[in-house]
Amino acid sequence: MPAEHCGRTRARGEVRQRLLCRARRALDALEQLVGGLGTAILAVIVLIALAAAALASALGIGTFLRPAALRGLRFVADRERARLSHCGPEMIDPRPAPAGVRAAAADPSVRRELSWLITHSTFGMAVGLAGAPVPYYVVRDLTYPLYWWAVPGDASERSPEFWDVHGFADALYAPLAGLGWAVAFMGLAPAMARLQAWPGRRLLSPVPVTDLSLRVARLSATRAAALDAHATELRRIERSLHDGTQNRLVAVTVMLGATRRALARDPSGAAALLGRAQDASEQALAELREVVRGILPPVLDDRGLAGALAGLVAACAVPCRLNVDVPGRCAASVEATAYFVVAEALTNISRHSGARRAAVTVRRHRDRLLLWIGDDGDGGADETRGSGLAGIRHRVQALDGRLIVTSPPGGPTTLEAELPCGS
Amino acid sequence: MRIVIAEDDPLLREGLALLLRAESLDVVATADHPADFLTAVDLHAPDVAIVDVRMPPTHTDEGIVAAVEARRRRPDLAVLVLSAHVEQAFATELLSGGAARLGYLLKERVGRVAHFLDALHRVAGGGTAIDPDVVAQLLRRDTALERLSPRELDVLSLMAEGLGNTAIAENLSVTEGAVHKHIRNIFAKLDLAPTDRADRRVAAVLRYLENTPAPRPDAASPPFLDSPARY
Numbered sequence: 294m295p296a297e298h299c300g301r302t303r304a305r306g307e308v309r310q311r312l313l314c315r316a317r318r319a320l321d322a323l324e325q326l327v328g329g330l331g332t333a334i335l336a337v338i339v340l341i342a343l344a345a346a347a348l349a350s351a352l353g354i355g356t357f358l359r360p361a362a363l364r365g366l367r368f369v370a371d372r373e374r375a376r377l378s379h380c381g382p383e384m385i386d387p388r389p390a391p392a393g394v395r396a397a398a399a400d401p402s403v404r405r406e407l408s409w410l411i412t413h414s415t416f417g418m419a420v421g422l423a424g425a426p427v428p429y430y431v432v433r434d435l436t437y438p439l440y441w442w443a444v445p446g447d448a449s450e451r452s453p454e455f456w457d458v459h460g461f462a463d464a465l466y467a468p469l470a471g472l473g474w475a476v477a478f479m480g481l482a483p484a485m486a487r488l489q490a491w492p493g494r495r496l497l498s499p500v501p502v503t504d505l506s507l508r509v510a511r512l513s514a515t516r517a518a519a520l521d522a523h524a525t526e527l528r529r530i531e532r533s534l535h536d537g538t539q540n541r542l543v544a545v546t547v548m549l550g551a552t553r554r555a556l557a558r559d560p561s562g563a564a565a566l567l568g569r570a571q572d573a574s575e576q577a578l579a580e581l582r583e584v585v586r587g588i589l590p591p592v593l594d595d596r597g598l599a600g601a602l603a604g605l606v607a608a609c610a611v612p613c614r615l616n617v618d619v620p621g622r623c624a625a626s627v628e629a630t631a632y633f634v635v636a637e638a639l640t641n642i643s644r645h646s647g648a649r650r651a652a653v654t655v656r657r658h659r660d661r662l663l664l665w666i667g668d669d670g671d672g673g674a675d676e677t678r679g680s681g682l683a684g685i686r687h688r689v690q691a692l693d694g695r696l697i698v699t700s701p702p703g704g705p706t707t708l709e710a711e712l713p714c715g716s
Numbered sequence: 717m718r719i720v721i722a723e724d725d726p727l728l729r730e731g732l733a734l735l736l737r738a739e740s741l742d743v744v745a746t747a748d749h750p751a752d753f754l755t756a757v758d759l760h761a762p763d764v765a766i767v768d769v770r771m772p773p774t775h776t777d778e779g780i781v782a783a784v785e786a787r788r789r790r791p792d793l794a795v796l797v798l799s800a801h802v803e804q805a806f807a808t809e810l811l812s813g814g815a816a817r818l819g820y821l822l823k824e825r826v827g828r829v830a831h832f833l834d835a836l837h838r839v840a841g842g843g844t845a846i847d848p849d850v851v852a853q854l855l856r857r858d859t860a861l862e863r864l865s866p867r868e869l870d871v872l873s874l875m876a877e878g879l880g881n882t883a884i885a886e887n888l889s890v891t892e893g894a895v896h897k898h899i900r901n902i903f904a905k906l907d908l909a910p911t912d913r914a915d916r917r918v919a920a921v922l923r924y925l926e927n928t929p930a931p932r933p934d935a936a937s938p939p940f941l942d943s944p945a946r947y
Contacts (some may be wrong), residue, residue, distance in 0.1 A: 535800045536775060539823070540725040546827025547731040551738055554829050562738075569734075573727055 315479045322482035323428060325380050329413075329489040330421030332373045336414035339365040343410075359394050363403075370406045373413070373493045381490070384498055402499060409496035420489040427478045434471025438464045519691045526691075533584045541577030545570050589629050598628045598655070605636055606653060610643035611668065613651040623662055623714040630688045630712060631655065631664055634696070637685045638666040638708045646670025646706060657714065664710040672704030717840055718762040721746040722753035722779065723798070724771050732766065732826065739833060748772070750782035757786045757793065764840045768823075769799040769806055780806050787813070794839045798823045802849045808926060815878070815919040819845035834883075844878030844918040851876040854925035863905050871898040876921045 342365050346358035374384040397403045434453050441451065441464035448457040454470045456463065499507060548570035555563045585591070592601045599617040606615040622628070635653055642651050648670030656663045676682040682698060689696040694712035719741055723729040726748070733743045744760040747753035750771050757765060765786055771778035783795045796819035797810060807820050819839040825847065826832045835845035851873050855861060861869060867888075874884045881899070885892045899917075903910045908920050 532775065536725070536770060539800055540728050543823040543826065544725070544727040544731045546824050547728065547735055550827040550829040550832070551731070551735045554735075555738065566734075569731070573731075576727070 319479040319482045321380070322486040323425070323478075325376075325486040326421050326424040326482065326489060328376050328380075329417055329486070330425050332369060332376060333413050333418035333421050335369045335372065336410050337418065339369045340410055340414045343407075363394070363397050366403070366406055366410060370409065370497055373409070374497050377490055377493055377497070381494070384494075405496045409492055412492040412496070417489050417492065420485055424478075424482055424485040424489075427474055427482070430474045431471050431478065434467045434474060437467035437471070441467070515690075515693050519693070521691075523691060525687060530584060530588060533580070533587070537580040538577050538584065541573050541580060544573040545577065548573060589625065590632055593625070593628050593632055597622065598631060601628075601632050602635055602653065602655065605632070605639055609639045609651065611639075611646070611648050611651045613639065613642075613653060615653045617653075617655045619655055619657045619662065621657075623657075623712075627662060627692060627712050627714055630692055630694070631662060631710070633688055634664055634685050634708070634710050635666060637681045641674060641681060642666075642668045642670065642706075645674070646672075646704070648704075648706075660714050662712045662714050664712070665707065666709075667707040668705055670704050670706060671702075672700045672706050673702040674698060674700035674706050717741050717764060717837075718760065719743045720753065720756045720760060720762040720765045722748075722750065722756075722765065722771065722782065723768040724748045724775075725768070728768075728823075735826070735829065739829075741836075750778045753782050754786060754789070757790060761790070762793065764794045764796060764836065766796045766798060766836075769797060769803070777806060777809075780809055783810065784813075793817070794842075795819065796821065796836060796839050796845065798826070799847075802847065802853060804850070804853060807846070807850050811919070811922060815844040815846075815922060817842055817844075819878070820850060821845060821847045822849060835878075838878060838880075843880070846877045846918065846922070848873065848877055854922070857925065860906065864902060868898050868902050868905075871895060872902050872921065875899065875902075875917060876925070878918050 339362070342358075343362045346362040349358050350356075378384045430453075437453055438461065441458055441461070444451040448459050448463075452458040452463075453467055456466065458464050458467075548566050552563050552566040552570065555566055590601060592604055596604070598619060602617055603615060606613045623631075635655075639651070639653075642648050646668050648668035651666070651668040654663075654665040656665075674682065676686070676698060686696050689710055689712065692712050694710060696711075697709045698706070699709075700706040719736060721729055721732050721736075721743060723732060723746070729746050729748065733746055736743050744762055745756035747756050748771075753765070753767065753771075756762075765783065767779045767783045767786075769777060769779040771782065779797065783797055786793055787795060794817035795810075797806070798821055799806060800823055802822065810818060810820055817839055819835055821832070821835060825835070839845050854876065855869070855873060861872070864872065870888055871884055874887055879887065881892050881895050885895045888895070900910060902908075906924060908924060911917050911920065
């Protein structure tokens with residue numbers, strides 16, 4: 294007996310779980326149907342615009358309309374792509390919109406977008422109109438007994454469904470209909486949402502060949518940029534070693550050579566020469582330290598990213614708030630780049646911004662490291678003047694990351710960087 | 717001897733000038749830019765120019781270009797080029813117009829003041845000064861040199877650096893007669909026409925070495941893998 298009871302409880306729990314899951318899926322489907330209805334309305338507008346442009350072109354006055362209509366097509370297609378990416382597998386953008394009308398006509402992706410536009414503005418619209426109002430029917434019918442008396446009209450007009458409503462008894466059937474709507478919606482809505490999305494998924498995805506070539510082109514570009522940045526970095530290190538450190542050491546040997554000659558001839562002048570030699574060797578050491586720091590700051594190894602950034606912030610002339618929340622470690626190159634981004638940003642803030650306050654925020658979101666550095670200064674930072682920001686952009690791009698600098702004249706300046714963690 | 721120095725590193729420029737002036741040599745001008753250097757050459761008519769290979773704006777071979785241009789303007793100007801590392805292409809470019817009144821040395825040689833002054837005087841006097849590292853790189857390319865005895869190889873190296881018979885004899889602690897005999901043997905073994913003038917001799921030897929293709933892969937190894945020089 295207890296075993297049977299237990300089994301029944303479990304079965305009941307399972308049914309509840311399943312119902313909940315069904316309800317959640319139905320809600321998702323509703324969201325999709327409503328979203329699809331939205332893009333379908335946009336599609337109708339763009340379709341009308343395209344037709345107007347075509348008509349105007351036939352009359353010889355459509356020169357200005359055509360590009361706008363094409364942009365509209367791309368816009369609504371992109372909206373649908375974004376919507377579909379949101380609720381399913383990601384839809385990759387095709388290449389940038391073709392420049393001219395002739396190029397557009399020759400572009401298979403534009404033709405596919407056009408087919409989608411026609412399908413979605415009719416079929417997609419119909420599916421959306423059929424599916425989206427159903428939850429309203431459910432609520433209306435379930436609550437009908439509460440308000441049936443207030444609905445104006447005669448027995449057949451006031452009925453929500455097909456039977457006449459003469460009194461409360463008739464109204465009590467309405468919740469049954471509402472329940473029926475609810476069951477039908479829960480059963481059919483996901484399929485309807487899929488049906489509505491299907492033309493978009495088929496026609497708005499790039500042709501398979503395009504897809505691959507796009508990916509290859511993008512990967513080749515980032516890889517080339519990475520190699521390029523790597524070579525630039527090596528050249529920078531080589532140059533600072535040759536033109537800095539090595540020259541200092543050569544100067545040391547020159548002074549020492551001169552000292553030896555002086556000792557043989559006039560020992561009194563030797564001390565001054567030795568002093569210069571020592572100065573030069575100290576400079577060599579300082580420059581060597583700079584070079585090493587530029588490759589990989591030792592402080593990162595010793596104290597981790599948070600500790601290293603705390604050091605930078607403490608040394609900043611402008612009062613600066615630091616907020617680091619990065620569980621675990623990222624790849625060394627990523628941490629180093631993050632460090633240099635913050636270092637450069639803080640240098641700019643204390644040198645040029647005139648800011649009174651600054652803030653540095655570092656977060657890890659899934660496999661990406663996000664940096665945000667802001668100040669309340671004068672703004673107007675220009676990447677083309679001064680190589681600091683440009684150098685940072687190179688470093689960030691080499692890791693396939695992104696850097697956004699916002700610095701309108703008058704301020705404030707924010708610098709956002711996004712780096713793949715590589716771990 | 718009137719000297720112009722073209723070196724963009726302030727400390728090194730100052731050090732060089734200091735060193736040369738301490739040796740009672742006349743440093744008439746120093747320059748930190750190729751354009752300033754050429755102006756100084758026009759203005760001061762120096763006997764010798766000491767030029768760093770890497771100069772602004774790009775810090776690649778501006779020094780070499782400026783040196784070649786200075787020689788074009790004043791063909792009797794002696795030029796001593798200083799380089800941070802051995803770059804065969806620079807040496808070849810510099811020596812393409814002949815080896816007389818030319819020098820190509822690694823920067824750190826300056827610290828060995830006696831040798832540096834010797835090279836400077838040699839270049840100013842119409843001779844040649846080629847860095848031992850350059851010579852060593854060239855010598856390694858040639859399998860025909862296996863026919864030479866070790867002593868003959870030593871003589872060949874010093875000869876390629878631009879040293880005269882007396883200096884070679886001093887360097888190897890042998891008599892001048894012995895050096896003379898070695899040189900005759902070397903020229904015979906390498907099928908070179910014998911000559912006594914040091915600069916022609918250097919040019920002949922360098923041209924011979926330059927035109928020999930590199931036989932072994934390791935001969936093309938980058939400069940930093942080279943054995944340290946003899947100085």
